[in-house]
Amino acid sequence: MTNTKNFKAVLAALMALLLPGSQAAFALEGAVDLGGRKLVLTGSADKFNEYRDLRDGLFVDELELGVGGEAYYAELTALNGGRKDESYKLEGGRYGKFKAAASFDRMPHRFATGRFVLNGAGSDVLGISSAIQNALQATEETRGVRGGSPNNDPTNKDLGQQNIIRDLISNTSPTSFGLERRKSALAFEYSLSERAKTWVKASEERRKGFRQMGMGSYERFAQNGTAVGTDGGHRSDTFLVEGQQVAEPIDYRINSVNVGAGYYDKRWSGDLEYTFTEFVDELKSLTWHNPFRAVDLSATTTGDADALDSAGVPGSAHGRFRGATGRMALPPTSRSHDVAASGSVELPLNGRATAALGFGTVSQDTELLPYTTNTDITAAIGAPAGVTTTAALPTQRFNGKARTLTQSLLVTLKPADGLATRAKYRSYTYDNQSPTIRFPGYAAYSESHWRTRRNDSAAQGSGITNELVSYNRQTAELGADYDLLDSLTAGVEAFWDKWAYKNNRVDNTSELGAGGSLKYRLGHGLHAHGKYRYSRRAVQGYKLGATAVNPEAVGLENFNWSDRKRHSLQAGLSLEPTDGLNIGLDGRYVDDTLGAQRFGLKGQETLGVDLEVAASPSEAFEVSLSLGKEVRRSEVANAAKDNGFNNTATSIDDTWANNAFNPLNYWNTELVDKTDTVALEAAYRPADAWEFTTGYSFSYGRVSQITTNPNAAAGVAAGYVSGVKLDNAAPGSLPSVTSRLHELRLGGAYKLTKDVSFGLDYAFAKYMLNDFANVGEYVAGSNVNENSTRFVLNGADKYDYTAHIVGARVAMRF
Amino acid sequence: MRTAPIALMALAVLVAFATGASAADDGFVGAETCLGCHAQQQAFKTAPHAKSMAAAKGVAFEKSCETCHGAGAKHAAAGGDKNDPGFASIVNPAKAKGDEACKSCHAGDKARMFWSGSAHEGQGCASCHSVHKGGKKLLAKESQLETCASCHGDVKSSLLKRSKHPLRDSSRHGGQGKMACTDCHNPHGSQAEKLMAGKSVNDTCYSCHNEKKSPMLWEHGPVKEDCLTCHTPHGSSNDKLLVMRPPRLCQSCHMQGRHQSGTLGANSVYAVGKACLNCHPMVHGSNHPSGPVLQR
Incomplete structure (x- = not known):
């Protein structure tokens, strides 16, 4: 206690020296939470500590120091000191006059640990020994030898390649994929008067680390199904997949400055601020070595009937993923400026009008990379000369720029007691002013071939132009709430939401909606509320498929641009039937019917219910229980494509122009995403000095994906032979994915004095994820329709963990 | 007595x-x-x-x-x-309709410029703040997360899902993680939808995910329009806060090519690992001349 007194005296004296006019006594107060813990963790530390750094040993979880008098104050807050998720903030000032703050915050973001076969994770060059490259190149099986199937391996080269890869993986040390964010900030706010203030804020953020990124490609092997209908040969396509996951380096710096001034009075207020943000990527590109190739080679267009695509353009190149290196562009350095003004003024009828106007720009001016690093992509396969240099590009730099303009106006009036009305309008414009560039082609299929079209659609012609979508979104809302009775309030509202696009496959979407609400308040804490909204979104000018603007399939409509009918209902009830007992029940339901067209997301339905019961049977005991359930059901309609598989002689065939889908190849997926949560909390304080707490929570998530063929019976009845549909239209469902999280917490604390307590804690956490997509580093040989011998993942997908944490802590206030 | x-x-x-x-x-x-x-x-x-x-x-x-x-x-x-x-x-502001008692001092500042007519106006200040207590921002509960979650139970449940932002940390008192609700929302009113703190949903996301803000040479249309087309920020049963897992998420809008339009079984590289992103990783846009199909 003597030490504490001395410490307080020293700090108070320090404050008296530092702060002008501070002769008055300064009071020191604060709190500290420290102790030690033991963590026993099995499984994925990355998932357990995804955004934190909970660890063994001594800790100072929280430290607060505050010193101040009648006019001045200073506060220091430190959280998780010494850990990788630490944060510190020092703030001080004079009440009502100025405030200054400095802060530092650190946070990890851990993804997972896997085995990465290249060297140099985190840098902009990922390498591998040339001995491995040579060995794998020597075992490359050519398409000619394989014949019509990617799984044919008459020379056993695939087997040899697989053995090399497996040996390589087993001799590779684990690599943790993750990043760390460090942010430092300064802020100063000065009040010119009681109503006028200015401020300046500055921050610097660093993010450094690396994450997984796929660099794959695939090659189609068309099977010989010519005997079926008018199938041109794609009925049973199989695939050779090639590529690898790499480590995308993250080395970002973000600087930001914000200055502003404002005048704030009850009758009117206004302010103006300016923000500058600079995003700097310290690395411009990522180059990686292809483990399978030591020498550059391009793909070929010979040796198979698919050498030319349906428009006669070389497209289905064979022997992909053949560059000895590959390179990608990392996010570009950019700068943005934003100016925003807002103001508010009192109106008659207890009203208020508030408006905001904001203008912003964001731009990059980046030297482009060459098309490819593959020196074998030459004029011999149609490429311009020098594609490995920037000289072959139509422009060497990309000066991208976008402007945003925000306008909003909100008017509220309360013309009579119990009546509140509001009108809101907002316009947000995103205007992409970047240059349009026509590229003659690009290095496609993992930089193995020169392709002059973006996709299979011939409508876009030769050459590829970047698409610069701009849009304007306007929203308006009118609403009123009226107290019908002291205990009953009714509300009505109408709203409008319009998007207008430039250079998009849709011109406009326009949504109109209306709704009503009721709030009911009765004795015994009974509150009930309900709200219903209906809206209809209509689409104008959707350019449907196989066109220059929209290369997608005829009949497909993107769900964010499609017609939509939405019913939305929210309802809740809270009740306090007796003192110390609270019951709350909330529910929500949203039903979306989407799309006048036949393909895409067709509908979505979400139902959620939450129940919370909190009871305090005595002053010493309180308990609460929460139950939550959410179900989201989505319907996706699709069809497997094959240009030649369409029996036009049958009435069941689609009659839409350019249709390439036989009804027998339609498939629908129903996705059901269910989440159940349970949480139980209890606290028992048998005497002033003792407190026991416990908490348990459980969350269970399950996503099922059921795929069916809706037209099978009708197709057979119309003359199609059962089973002749495309193999890739077979109604194979994807397995369900489940996740479970249990967390249990037990704690006891004893107050040694009024301000000092000692506690013991135990926590248990268990997470289980069952996801078929987490397949490990190498799946070669395990697939039926795909040969994945040349596809290497990182296996950074292990997320299960079990953790026990025991801790002792002292919490002290002074 | x-x-x-x-x-x-x-x-x-x-x-x-x-x-x-x-x-x-x-x-x-x-x-x-x-x-x-x-x-x-x-x-x-x-x-x-x-x-x-x-x-x-x-x-x-x-x-x-x-x-x-x-x-x-x-x-x-x-x-x-x-x-x-x-x-x-005597007046009890916590039980009175409206917020006049608080507004007599807190009539206006930047954060409350759009309070009038906002979604929370009818709740009253005392729903979230306890003016007699100490503590940060005079919150009624131990943490901001607990304060907001006392009404937004669906968000509270979402924070237990497979992928989420770091809003919750069960090892801390009050359960507050490294992020707070106010990093994205302004509970006192906003010009933007959903009480967003930024000018729009996307501008709010860019405040942390700044690398996605710049216009790119090759854009993916929905990205600059609305992050919520593909992501659900409070928590998801899918990886990366996705509203639906690939390949079905991607197939909701893409069926131009043959490989996009298949049902893609569980033994397909189109469905395992990162699914479509195994080959098309640059879904947020690419600055590479060979990136028109977002592979580079």
């Missing part, structure tokens, strides 16, 4: 009359009188609210209670007798 509080109140009234006759003339009795009965509010003396009222607004502590609750002479004179009409003359 019933006489004790009444006696205390009577004493308080006497003290008030003895110490502040002029205040009592205006119907004001002073804070010490209030604390004579409401001893549980002693902590208010040292709470940031009381300190800043004196220094910033010139409201001495002695006048602090009645600044918000109104003149207390009649209430004090009732001596705890609820049948006395004067007892109910």
Whole structure:
């Protein structure tokens, strides 16, 4: 206690020296939470500590120091000191006059640990020994030898390649994929008067680390199904997949400055601020070595009937993923400026009008990379000369720029007691002013071939132009709430939401909606509320498929641009039937019917219910229980494509122009995403000095994906032979994915004095994820329709963990 | 036992009359009188609210209670007798409709510019703030997460899902993670939808995910339009906060090529690992001349 007194005296004296006019006594107060813990963790530390750094040993979880008098104050807050998720903030000032703050915050973001076969994770060059490259190149099986199937391996080269890869993986040390964010900030706010203030804020953020990124490609092997209908040969396509996951380096710096001034009075207020943000990527590109190739080679267009695509353009190149290196562009350095003004003024009828106007720009001016690093992509396969240099590009730099303009106006009036009305309008414009560039082609299929079209659609012609979508979104809302009775309030509202696009496959979407609400308040804490909204979104000018603007399939409509009918209902009830007992029940339901067209997301339905019961049977005991359930059901309609598989002689065939889908190849997926949560909390304080707490929570998530063929019976009845549909239209469902999280917490604390307590804690956490997509580093040989011998993942997908944490802590206030 | 509080109140009234006759003339009795009965509010003396009222607004502590609750002479004179009409003359801002008591000082600042007509206006300040307590932002609960989750139960549940932002950390008191709800939302009103703190949903996301802000050479249309087309920020049963897992998410909008339009079984590289992103990783846009199909 003597030490504490001395410490307080020293700090108070320090404050008296530092702060002008501070002769008055300064009071020191604060709190500290420290102790030690033991963590026993099995499984994925990355998932357990995804955004934190909970660890063994001594800790100072929280430290607060505050010193101040009648006019001045200073506060220091430190959280998780010494850990990788630490944060510190020092703030001080004079009440009502100025405030200054400095802060530092650190946070990890851990993804997972896997085995990465290249060297140099985190840098902009990922390498591998040339001995491995040579060995794998020597075992490359050519398409000619394989014949019509990617799984044919008459020379056993695939087997040899697989053995090399497996040996390589087993001799590779684990690599943790993750990043760390460090942010430092300064802020100063000065009040010119009681109503006028200015401020300046500055921050610097660093993010450094690396994450997984796929660099794959695939090659189609068309099977010989010519005997079926008018199938041109794609009925049973199989695939050779090639590529690898790499480590995308993250080395970002973000600087930001914000200055502003404002005048704030009850009758009117206004302010103006300016923000500058600079995003700097310290690395411009990522180059990686292809483990399978030591020498550059391009793909070929010979040796198979698919050498030319349906428009006669070389497209289905064979022997992909053949560059000895590959390179990608990392996010570009950019700068943005934003100016925003807002103001508010009192109106008659207890009203208020508030408006905001904001203008912003964001731009990059980046030297482009060459098309490819593959020196074998030459004029011999149609490429311009020098594609490995920037000289072959139509422009060497990309000066991208976008402007945003925000306008909003909100008017509220309360013309009579119990009546509140509001009108809101907002316009947000995103205007992409970047240059349009026509590229003659690009290095496609993992930089193995020169392709002059973006996709299979011939409508876009030769050459590829970047698409610069701009849009304007306007929203308006009118609403009123009226107290019908002291205990009953009714509300009505109408709203409008319009998007207008430039250079998009849709011109406009326009949504109109209306709704009503009721709030009911009765004795015994009974509150009930309900709200219903209906809206209809209509689409104008959707350019449907196989066109220059929209290369997608005829009949497909993107769900964010499609017609939509939405019913939305929210309802809740809270009740306090007796003192110390609270019951709350909330529910929500949203039903979306989407799309006048036949393909895409067709509908979505979400139902959620939450129940919370909190009871305090005595002053010493309180308990609460929460139950939550959410179900989201989505319907996706699709069809497997094959240009030649369409029996036009049958009435069941689609009659839409350019249709390439036989009804027998339609498939629908129903996705059901269910989440159940349970949480139980209890606290028992048998005497002033003792407190026991416990908490348990459980969350269970399950996503099922059921795929069916809706037209099978009708197709057979119309003359199609059962089973002749495309193999890739077979109604194979994807397995369900489940996740479970249990967390249990037990704690006891004893107050040694009024301000000092000692506690013991135990926590248990268990997470289980069952996801078929987490397949490990190498799946070669395990697939039926795909040969994945040349596809290497990182296996950074292990997320299960079990953790026990025991801790002792002292919490002290002074 | 019933006489004790009444006696205390009577004493308080006497003290008030003895110490502040002029205040009592205006119907004001002073804070010490209030604390004579409401001893549980002693902590208010040292709470940031009381300190800043004196220094910033010139409201001495002695006048602090009645600044918000109104003149207390009649209430004090009732001596705890609820049948006395004067007892109910005191204002309880927490139970009153509206937020006039708070607005008398917090009439406006940048954060509250759009308070009038906002979604939370009807809830009243006291739903989230406890003005007598200490603590950060005078929150009614131990943490901001607990305060917001007391109404937004669906968000509370979402934070237990497979992927989420770091809003929750069960190892901390109050469960507050490294992020707070106010990093993305302004609960006091906003010009943008969903009480977004930024100019729009996307501008809010860019405040942390700044690398996705710049226009790119090759854009993916929905990305610059609305991050929520593909992501659900409070929590998801899918990886990366996705609204639906690939390949079905991608297939909702893409079926141009043959490989996009297949059902893609569980043994397909189109469905395992990162599914479509195994080959098309640059879904947020590419700056590479060979990136028109977002592979580079």
